[in-house]
Amino acid sequence: MTQPPRFSPRISRRGLLGTGALAAAGLAIPAWARGQSLTHAGKGFGELSGNTINLSIGNHHFSTGGRSGHAIAVNGTVPGPLIRLREGQDVTLNVTNNLDEDSSIHWHGLLLPFQFDGVPGVSFPGIRPGETFTYRFPIRQTGTYWWHSHSGLQEQAGHYGPIVIEGEHANHMPDRRYDRDYVVLLSEFTPRHPHEIARMLAVGEHYFNRQMMTVGSGEMSLEDRLMWGAMRMNPRDISDVTGATYTYLVNGHGPADNLEFMFGPGERVRLRIINGSAMTFFNVRIPGVAMQVIAADGQEIVPVEVDEFQIGTAETYDVIVSPFDGSHALVAEAMDRSGMGMASLTSHAGHRATPPPLREPVTLTMADMGMAGGMGDMDHSGHGNMTKMDHGTMQSDDGMNHSMRDTSLLPPDVKVSPGIDMVAPMPVDRMDFPGLGLDSVDHRVLRYTDLKAKNANPHRMPTRSLEIHLTGNMERYMWSFDGKQFSAVTDEPIRFGYDERVRVKLVNDTMMAHPIHLHGHFFELVNGAGMTNQPLKHTVVVQPGSTATFDLTANEPGDWAFHCHLLYHMHAGMMQTVTVRPFPEEADA
Structure with missing residues (x-):
């Protein structure tokens, strides 16, 4: 992405909150936005475009497979409609809240004035029941993005949808030419109320995990059980919420719905893959079909060919595939292998591809404990040798003992509290790690070190460094940055x-x-790409017990949310406010 023109906000936060910018309105739901299939860019939701777009949030009922329950729909569908925009246009989005609770929409990944970012308590007051909020901002970029609620836990209940922003020369470059263009929006559905899930996680973080290793199963020795017990951990603690309660969706369709993406002989197909889930990392593959990754988080990269990639919650990847005649399984397997989303990429209407079986559950290793990757040779299939730990203390190859609970290893600005129950003694950069469970497969898997920006970034050396620790207590289900759980009222923002x-x-x-x-x-x-080719992203996955580093040019003034995009982690405290000041007008005064 070339550097976009900077926007000088002309509406102060105080002015916005004072006037409210809210108006009572009842916007009718267009008949064409109720979820018919599309031939161009998605199946399962309607499409909206133009300079003025009306969205209506309301209660809904949703069913897929054997699960059925309450949902929150936008314009009558789950997911909500695809919003198609063009770079350079000015868009007005009128969002009406028909719920009996406050709501909001955050435009995930979009560059815009902070007053329209859509985070209650940070950048605007939220949308009250029966009222309409009008978002207005210029479109300054291209690519694949998405939108979702930032109120309560509504995102889990269906309040989300995709965004595609096209540019002047879309589909004109030889290495990016395609004949069909599909949105592939990955998510989950559960009939459980999201606040019930949050309560269950607080009571017991293993509530939804049906793959725990036990001594009785023969998968774990008594010595290993005592070792993991000393850390209050289980090596199968991969995902907090699993296929035990989730049905995994592709464009709102469960595996039993037989969703199809059609193509013709010899065609190249662009898949805009969005992880719009609340809590799930997905491993995406089309067995037998290579994928050429051309964009990450909406930004163009030098194309890289892979057979599988892991996509974290809130990330997007665009790929181009050239499938041969027939039907192919488009698989989004949950990282913990407790279930999968599935659709058919087919040249024969009505022909359903056969999905592959779920793979063996993933097992944490010593590298995931922050032991610098050198502690034993176990891979994530659960096979190998474990280095002995004694009551939460690990002995490394250098003979030194490293406590997994030694909070003296933390820097002084990390608040030591009951919210921290583990410290990574020797965390290392794992940008070259493909994701839990994908380090032992025998095919090509995408790694962050494969990503290189297609267009050169301006060369600017950082003038300051900042270290932020991701902290938590899994047993109490407390999550935080630097040991501090988020409070919009009392927190000092990151400046x-x-x-x-x-x-x-x-x-x-x-x-x-x-x-x-x-x-x-x-x-x-x-990621080692060189400063002018470091890939641009808005979301980065930080692997267990490891580090990840990015360079930020803070050229978007205002107040912004900064958080873990696992919904229940954010809800439990892993969030902070970032403040960028002064505004350009103030600097020039």
């Missing part, structure tokens, strides 16, 4: 000077992967 260039290092002291999202900005992954 950046306008146009400041900062190198940010994220240190994951927990044993779970976290997709970390910064609103209103793109940052550059420090």
Whole structure:
């Protein structure tokens, strides 16, 4: 992405909150937005475009497979409609809330004035029941993005949808030419109320896990059980919410719905893959068909060919495939292998591809404990040798003992509290790690180190460095940054000077992967690509017990959310506000 023109906000946050910018209105749901199939860019939801777009949030009932229950729909569908925009246009989006609780829409990955970012308590007051909020902003980019609620836990209930922004020369470059263009929006459905799920996780973080290793199963020795018990961990603690309660969806369709994506002989197909789930990392593959990855988080990259990739919650990847005649399974397998979303990519209408079986469950290793990757040779299939730990203390190859609970290893600005139950003793950068469970497969898997920006970024050295620790207590289900759970009222925000260039290092002291999202900005992954080719992203997955680093040019003034995009982690405290000041007008005064 070439650097977009900077936007000078002319509406103050105080002015926006004072006037409210809310108007009572009842916007009718167009008949064509109720979810008919599309031939161009998606199946399962309607499509909206133009300079003025009306969206209506309401209660709904949703069913797929054997599960049925309450949902929150936008314009009558789950997912809500595809919003198709063009770079350079000015868009007005009128969002009416027909729920009996406050709601909102956040435009995930879009560059816009912070007053229209859609985060209650950070950038606007939210949309009250029966009222309409009008979002207005210029479109300054191209690519694949999505939108979702930032109120309560509504995202889990169906309040989300895709965005496609086209440019002047879409589909004209030889290495990006395609004949068909589909949105593939991955998500989950559960009939359980999201607040019930949050309560169950707080009571017992293993509530939804049906793949735990036990001594009685023969998968774990008594010595191993005592070792993991000392850490209050289980090596199968991969996902908090699993296929035990989730049906995994592709464009709102469960595996039994036989969703089809059609293609003709010799055609190239673009798939815009969006992880719009609440809590699920997906492993995406089309067995027998190679995928050429051409964009990450909406930004063009140098094409790279793979057979599978892991997509964290809130990430997007665009791929081009050239399938041979027949039917192919488009598979989105949950990272913990507890279920999958599935559709058929087919040249024969009505022919359903045969999905592959679920693979063996994933097992955490010593590298995931933050032991620098050198502790034993176990891979994530669960096979190999484990280095002995004694009551939460691990002995490394150098003979030193490293406690998994030694909070003295944390820097002084991390608040030591009951919200921290584990510290990664020797975290290392794992940008070259393909994702839990994909390090032992025998085919090509995408890694962050494969990503290189297609267009050169301006060369600017960082003038400051910042380290942020991802912290938590899994047993109490408490999540935080630097040991501090989010409070919009009392928290001191993370501060950046306008146009400041900062190198940010994220240190994951927990044993779970976290997709970390910064609103209103793109940052550059420090992945070895060279400073002018570091890939631009808005979300980065930080692997368990590891670090991830990015360079940020803080050139979007305002107040922005910064959080883990696992919904229940954010809800439980892993969120913070980023403030970029002064505004350009103030700097010039």
